[in-house]
Amino acid sequence: MLVGICVERSIEMVVGLLGILKAGGAYVPLDPTYPLEHLVFILEDAQVPVLLTQAKLVESLLTWAKQVFATEDFAGVLASTSICFDLSVFELFVPLSWGGKVILAQNALALPTLPAAKKVTLINTVPTAIAELLRSQDIPASVRMINLAGEPLQKQLVQQIYQ
16 A cells, blocks of 8 residues: 655654555655645645644645635535545545535435535545436535545546536
């Protein structure tokens, strides 16, 4: 597994690198002094699922989202991913850090039954779940952004989402 490491030069950096390697991972080095745009590019390009950093640098993990997404996207983020997955960190902490709202759901397919369903602006889920929501016409008009991951993405599904 790729693990991003964004820490200042310190003993914690050495411990982090050794810990990643000892656990069988491969580290993706991210120098906190580099421009944020550069760090965001590396994270997105390498598709790093885990990031190891220091508490004082956390705001910069969250800052990338402010550059990639519009503030309006965070108005109602559907938090339906298990906390066992890294995506849950985005669903919970990014909207809370940027003045947005978290709309909790057992899973993405529970969206139509939520009292706040019409306030959801951003959905993160797997392609099979979004395909089912499309089939049942249960994606609210309020949704501005759909992020898909975790499964192969078919071109036909992307076209249906845009329609």
